[in-house]
Amino acid sequence: MSARIPTDAFAAVTPARSESLLDAIEYRFRLTGQRPDPLSVDGRALGHGLPRRPIALVELSSILMHPSCSPEAADAAWRLLVTNARTGAERWIVGAVGVALPGLRRRAHHLWKLSAGDVDAALIAQFMQALASVDITKPSVVTRLLNAAFSKARSELDRREPASGEVSFVPESRVPTTGLNHPDFVLVRAVRAGVITAQEADLIGATYLESANVGEYAERVGRSYWQVYRQRGAAVQRLVAAIQSGDLSDDYADVVAEATTTTAPEAARP
Structure with missing residues (x-):
């Protein structure tokens, strides 16, 4: 089955300078809740162990992420979301995207x-195109939605930027062997923890x-200003979240970093 999904559902969503489009959509989605x-x-009506009451979509997103949610419950919910999105109602299109945000x-x-x-x-x-065409009679509805969106988005991006792969694995993109050759020990720990890449x-x-x-x-690495700007924004958000959660806490390294950057700041530069 195929349906027409309006492609301008997020035309009015304008990210702030410090956030990504997904962040802006999540803010709008949570605001509706x-x-x-x-x-x-x-x-x-959905059944399959879901709470027997009206479930706000913001809550539904959390329920569907929980390990206790069965595949049958997830498929029942997603069949309804896709069906409602196919009516063309903007609120249901935004709702479906909102519920899918974690994926x-x-x-x-x-x-x-x-x-x-x-x-x-x-x-x-x-993803909105996939909402219009995914076969909801088959299982794993949301997985197939996300996989289709990922695959087609990658193909589209690769066509737009045929040379983008040339900067994906530059020689410098490796974990430094010591914090002394990097401007910030926190960045080194973040790379080692997989929060951000070396690049x-x-x-x-x-x-x-x-x-x-x-x-x-951007000029140095051969990419556009906006590509680098968006990449940095996404990386900084992950880094800040990891710092705030304590995932990068290392008292010994913090002491060494503070002493190094205070007494010999130039030694920490590459």
Whole structure:
């Protein structure tokens, strides 16, 4: 079955300078959940162990992510979401994308590693196309939606930026062997923990800790200003989240980093 899904459902969503399109969509999605009458589905009608009451879509997203949610319950919910989105009602299109945000973020993370360009926009556009064409009579509805969006977004991005792969694995993109040859020990720990890549650490270090601006860095690595800007924004968000959660805490390294950057700042520069 195929249906027409309007492609301008997020035309009014304008990310702030410090956020990605997915962040802006999530903000809008969660805001709708604060209304007195949030968009919801009937858990009693869906069955399969879902709460037997109206379930707001923001809550539904959390329920479907939980390990206790059965595949049958997820498919029942997603068949309804896709069916409602196919009516063309913008609120249901936005709702379906909102419920899928955790999976879309994971696919976007993988796309950043493989392709250059506006990953978020390409992924969202292809996800909405998949809403129109996915076969909801088969199992694993959301997985097939996300996989189709990922595959088509990657193909689209690769066509737009045929040379993007040339900068994906530059010689410098490796974990430094010691913190002394990197401007910030926190970046080194973040790379080792898999929070950011070595290339992203280099980008953050060059544009925040050194004198290079985004335009200069983009020219240096042979990419566009906006590609680098968006990559940096996504990497910084992951880094900040990891720092705030304590995932990068290392008292000994913090002491060494503080002493090194205070007494011999130039020694820490590459």
